[in-house]
Each structure stands twice: as C-alpha cells, then as structure tokens.
Amino acid sequence: MLQIKNLHASVNNTEILRGIDLAVKAGEVHAVMGPNGSGKSTLAHVLAGRESYVVTSGEVIYEGKDLLAMPAEERAREGIFLAFQYPVEIPGVSTTYFLKAGVNAVRKHRGLEELDAIDFLALIKEKMKFVEMDQSLLNRPLNEGFSGGEKKRNEIFQMAVMDPKLAILDETDSGLDIDALRIVANGVTALRSQDRAMIVITHYQRLLNYIIPDYVHVLFDGRIVKSGGKALALELEEKGYDWIKVEAELAQQTVA
C-alpha cells in the first residue's frame, strides 16, 4: 500500500527526516516510536501533505501512485487520514458541517453521489459509537472548548467517518488520562481491518497496550534505526531511548 524510500524532508531549511525507508501493507499496524525531536510528527505531516514541510529527496508510493505529487486534499480523497496531535479549533464551523464537507469531497472524487443531510446523519450516528461520542459535541464549533480527550476522540470519530485506507495517528495518546486513552484506543482497534493500514506514532508504549502493532519502528535523528515486533515497544518502555541512541551512534561510527 505504502512504500517510503529514502525520504528526506526539511522544515525551515533544517533537515528533519534524513532517509526514511518504510513499507506498509494493507491490514498492518505499524508503530513508529522515538524520542522527542526524532522526526515522528514531521513524517506524519509529510505523508499528509503539509506544504511547509519540504521533501528534499526520496519518494513515497501510495497504491502505485506518486503520493508526493498530490496536494493534501487529494491525498485525503485517495484515502489517507491524519489524526492530529493538536487538532485545530475552528470557531463558527460545527464538526458536522466540517465532516460533511470532507466526506462529500471524498465521495465526489470517487464518483459517488454526495450524501444529503439525512444520510449523513445516519452515518455519523453509526460512527459515534466507536468513540462514545456525544452528539451535542458534534453540533458545537469544531474543537472549540473541547477538552483534550474530546479533541482526540473527535479525531478518531472523524477517522471512522472518513473510512480511510491508510490512517496515520500522530501522538493520539498525548495528554490523555487513562480512561480517555482507553476509549480512543478501543475506537482505533475497532477500526482495524484487512483493508486498512495504520501508522501509529507515539512517544510512549502505553497506547500499544491497547493497539497491538504488527511492527514497531524506532525513529531517531530522522532515520529508522531499529525495527521489530511488539516486543520492541516493551523493551523501549523498560529501558528508555538512551540505549537506542548509543546503538545509533555506534552504528554511525562504524559507517564512518
């Protein structure tokens, strides 16, 4: 589904991603872990098409297409979804209105008929269950005055409604208490399917107690320095990231 090859990207002329290689198949869940500043969120934003992140070399093939050539909205229409670490507050626009605009843009792109208000309402009622979302929240301005937990739940709710092929979860666990974390993670788990791939970006292992990954990758200094199964996450939880840093530095020296 997704092949990332030697991806380099910069923000404000500072190189953040320095050669990422990653292959993700349908149905797989990949966890990307790493210390602060390792480039996790940059990777998420580059995949979603944020223009302020400049790809300097490498390529990303998504479903056989050149992902990097597509603007952000087209990526979304092709089935890529980013759950934001910091969902943006937009006063005056309800979640319902916002999502309906998104869903119908995707449907139009796929040659499907746009949903009317009644069909859309039925859709969101069905999807609300995934994250125990209260409907009153959906009629309020998007994310405005939402708690941290409500914002993250809203992201996963949006994911359920958008029904993406590839979901990228950017630190969805950050700032959540244990109850909110459980609701969000259960929602994500319920959305796992054979057709859908997920990239779960997280600093801590605790989210992966709920969302069991097929693969775990450790990002350090803009590169994936270690990959393994779910046990790697536990190892990181236990030992922290320092040993990864030491290993990575040793590897660098060997190369030099």
Add this chain to the structure above:
Amino acid sequence: MMVQASKDLDKPASTGLSAGFDMARDRFLSDFELFEKNGATAGPSWIRQIRKAAISRFSELGFPTTRLEEWKYTSVASIANVRFSRAEQARAGLTSEVLAPATLEEVACAQLVFVNGHYSRELSSFRSLPEGVKAGSLATTLNSDPSSIEPHLARHASYHDHSFVALNTAFMNGGAFVYVPRGKVVEQPIHLLFVSTAPFDSAQDRPFDSAQDRPASTELSAGPSTRLRTGFDSAQDRRGTAVVSHPRNLVVLDDGSHAMIVETYIGLGSDVYFTNVVTEIVGGKDAVIDHYKLQRESEAAFHIGTVQAHLDRSSNFSSHSIDLGGALVRNDVNAVLDGEGVECALNGLYIVAGRQHVDNHTRIDHAKPHCSSRELYKGVLDGKSRGVFNGKIYVHKAAQKTDAKQTNKNLLLSQDAAINTKPQLEIYADDVKCTHGSTIGQLDQDAMFYLRSRGIGLAAARSLLTYAFASELVSRIKVEPMRTRLENLLLTRFQNGSEPEGTR
C-alpha cells in the same frame, strides 16, 4: 446661496479635484432650489428651517476632501463626478417576488418598503403591529402627526460637521418613523427595506413612472397639487440618470420599551446610484434596542450612511452593521451614552472584494458615568478592495467608571487588498477602563491544512475559514431568516473566486 468660510472647510486654490467637488456641491444646491420652488419643502415651519440650515451648512462644508482627517482614506471624488437626480416617487411595477431574497415579511411585525427613497404602500406589509406602536412613513407622519417627530428629528444627527448628513437633512424625502410607547415590548422585528432600481422600466423604455397620475400623499410634504417632475431638466435627462435618495429614519423608543429594527439596502440592476441615509435612534430610560443594518447595494452603488443613537439611563443598545455590497461605502455609527448604566454594543462586519471600498467610522460618547461599551468590527477583504476602520471612544470628564472595549480584526485574502485601521481613545475622566486592539492577518495555515487533510479543496477551505472568521458576528444576529441567509451567503461567497456582492 452664501458660501461662508469655515474652520473645517478645506478649499485650496482651484485644483481639479476641488473644482469638481464645487461643481458637485453647486448641482445639489441648485437642485435644492428646485426642490424648494416646487413645494417639496412644505410642511411645518420648523422643518423648513431645519432644511434651510442644513443646506446652508452643506454649502459651507462642500464635499469632504481627503485632507479632512475624517475622510483621509476615503475619496468621494467618484460620487462628485456623477450627475444625480432625485426619483420623485416609488417606481410602480415592482413585485414582492423581486424583493423575496431580502424580505423579512414572514417574521417582521411590519415591513416598510421604500423604492428609491420613497415609501411604497403596495409593497409594504403590516402583520401584527402591537397596540400603540407606530411604524410608517416619516413623510406621512410629518403631515399627520408632526408633534411626535419634532422633538427628535435632526436633534441628534448633527449636520454641522458632516456634509452628507447635512445633504440628507436638507433633502430628506422618505424613510420610516417608528415609535414604541412606554413599556411596550415588540417581540418581532420591524423591517425597513430600501430598494434602489432604475427610475423607469427600461424594458418598456418609457419615462419614469407616470408621476402625475397618482397623488403622492405618502411623500414628504407632497400635497395633492405638488408637481412631481422636479429635479429633472428634461425628459432626455431622465433616461439613464443616476438616482440619488436621501432616506431619513427616526426610531423613538420610550422608557422601558423593546424593539428590533432591521434596515436592509438592496439594489436591483447594475446602475450607478447613490443612497445617502441617516437614521436617528432615540432610546429612553431602560429601553432595549437591537438595530441591524444590512447593506447589499449593487456593485456600482454609492452608499453613505449615518446611524446616530441617543441613549438614556440604563438603556441597552446593540447595533449590527453588515456591509456586503456597494462600490464606495461609508458608514458612520455614533452613539451618545447620555445616562448612567447604558450598555452599548457596536458590531460590524464588512466583506468586500474586487475594487470595493468600505469605510466604517464609529464614535461612542461616554457622557455619563457607569456605562459600558463593547465594539467588535471584523473585515474580510479580497481582490483589490480597500477597508477603513476608525473607531473613536470619547470619554467625557463626567464619565467615571466607564468600561469600554473596542476590537477591530481584519482578514486579508489577497495581496492587493488593504485596510487602514485606527482606534482613537480620547479620555477625560480618570477612573475608567478602556481597551482597544486591532489585528490584520491572513488565513491560519494550520487551519487550512486541517481542512484540506479532510479532503476539503483549497477554495472551499478558504470559504469555510472565512465564514468561521465572520461567524462570531453572524451568530449575534437574532433575526432568524436574516442570520441563516447570511450564513448561506458567506459559505458560498468564496467558493468561486470571491465575486463581489452582485445585484441579487
């Protein structure tokens, strides 16, 4: 007419501009002579005196130049260059279907329709005006009940220092008189709908509506014998001339009464015309006044308006000024807080594109202690449009414990759009709380990316965020169909490359 020197008057040796302005002034002065000669200034003697004083003051002031501080960023040269004619009465043949996009008939207890500044009885409707409440043509009331008008008319909107208020006062020829008696609460809005249109039906290419056939009893001071074809030099000139109207509204709320007043301005067609309106609002003690002005003039139109509110003790006044249309627009909203405990909220929203120019001036006079004022004006400027915001808060010496807050926020959607924003605080009391702030910015890139990451295209995302920016003000509109209509308008307006407000 004597032209006197004045300290406000700025008359350099005949530059091209001032010569053009002088000619424009002189055209209005000679039109006033015709206006007088034809008996249009008949009526009570006090009003004749006011008209004369106003035209005399207009003669002194002339058209304002950009050398005047109050007109620094707004040139009225394009108005001075046009030869205008007054329409003599409401054009017949308009149907209520034409007005449908602007009507509030279904919710308003009274809807008064004015065509080219003249009251149209046929198009107006009265559903359920509460007992004792008066809502009708000012002109009619001036004949039937002048004593209810005399204490207020032209007592608040000063024609001494504003040329266009002076011009309006001299020519005031239509508009509404609304009176709400003591303690009466009018739940439903009173709608004043001003329509500008070509003076005659171009489809049939006939001169302006057979004026002689119908008695113009609703016209200001027009007796049955009044000749109605004044102001035009010949039939030839009538064709294609730009219409000017000087609507004058007077809204009086007695102590403890409540009312919602909506003024809507629309243009049918794409002709150049000029609306020069003045609305005076008088709020008694404990009165609650919600005032809306929705300006959707056609794209070639000039609109200059003043809303002047005079507010007594513990009254509550909120004004909502929404500008979407017009080529050149100037709005003054002034409120005098002349009793303790007045609460005043001035809201403004201007959304312009193309080459539109919109200038909002406000002045809040805190004349007495313990009053609060909240002012929020927001602008969205696209294309090569220009915006001006000038908000003055004047705290008089007596006005201790004043609590005033003013905010002006602007969203520039294009590199070529520009805004001049200027807050002015003049404070002569020492125990007050006054703040002001203004911002100018572009669309938030984080928000743009958020929308696009959900599949929403660039244009739609722009539109949605612009709507979001404006929604704070839209949500303050309590008149339901007006708010919904505005919401829909905003949501679609920026979808297709942001056209300026069209005619309909």
